[in-house]
Amino acid sequence: MQERDNDVTGQRDGGPSAAVRVLLVEDDEAIRKSVGMALDRYGYQVSAAPDGLTGLEMFREGGHDLLLLDIMLPHLDGIGLARRIRETSQAPILMMSARGDALDVVAGLEAGADDYVVKPVDTNVLVARIRTLLRRATFTARPAADSRPADADGLLTFRDLSVDTRGLVVRVDGRPLALTPTELRLLLEFVAAPGIALQRQTLLRKVWEYGWDGDIRVVDLAVQRLRKKIGADHIETVRGFGYKFRR
Known part of the structure; x- marks a missing residue:
């Protein structure tokens, strides 16, 4: 194993990346x-x-x-x-x-x-x-919207899946689920619009903050990982368009 490099450290006073x-x-x-x-x-x-x-x-x-x-x-x-x-x-x-x-x-x-x-x-x-x-x-999650409003505590329930949009806790069959920040942000976009087909480019813009030239492979692979964690039947592929979260 090679000897590690000396740390390269720096900090911009008052900058948004301070201490990161x-x-x-x-x-x-x-x-x-x-x-x-x-x-x-x-x-x-x-x-x-x-x-x-x-x-x-x-x-x-x-x-x-x-x-x-x-x-x-x-x-x-x-x-x-x-x-x-x-x-x-x-x-x-x-x-x-x-x-x-x-x-x-x-x-x-x-x-x-x-x-x-x-x-x-x-x-x-x-x-x-x-x-x-x-x-x-x-980030702080936005309140879920559209056709499936959260209850007073910000909790959304879809069969075995529950999503606390305020506390940012996801559970499957009552067990807490560990999601990466990207997976969590992606799931929140889905549960905010159940039953609505979302384009890959829309998800790129909202989750990855890409413009139209972003790589849609990051969406497909993130959806694939999310399906493995929450259950494949919750997210439907809309061929040639994107994905839809099932009600």
Whole structure:
């Protein structure tokens, strides 16, 4: 195992990213340092690791608000690392792919990543994606609307599934369910409009905050993961359009 890098730390006084800790796992030293320095300029506190096993060790030490993982890593690749992280944590994960290869992207999202960027990474794009993931992790849910209003306590019930839209607690058969921030935000969009078909592009805009040029694969893979957790029969595929939450 390689020796870990010194932390790249920084903080912008009064900035929105103050005290936010990012774990960057990247084996290319030049990229590791350039990304670390770029995030430092925006006030993020960055810890850097050169391989997957070192990254896993640093993650287990705790305290990170977001993880930025390269897919191709020595010892333990980014996909395996994401799976290990998801065993114990729902922290936001942003994957980096050198080629944007479809198989790499899909594998990373299936492993539990929330989003991905393609290297070489434009700093503005990277920071925008990080800010979106952090907002998603800390947002306050809007009251559910449309045809299925929540009760006075903000509780929505769909057969075996219950969603507390105020306390942000999801239960299946009465058991609390652990969802990532992305999965929770996606579920809240669905339960706010039961029986209404939602376009993938609409979900990209509301959950991932993408414009029309976003990658709809992130929607499909997130829906796939959500179905595994809440039960596949709750979300219906509307062929050629998007998805619909069953009443």
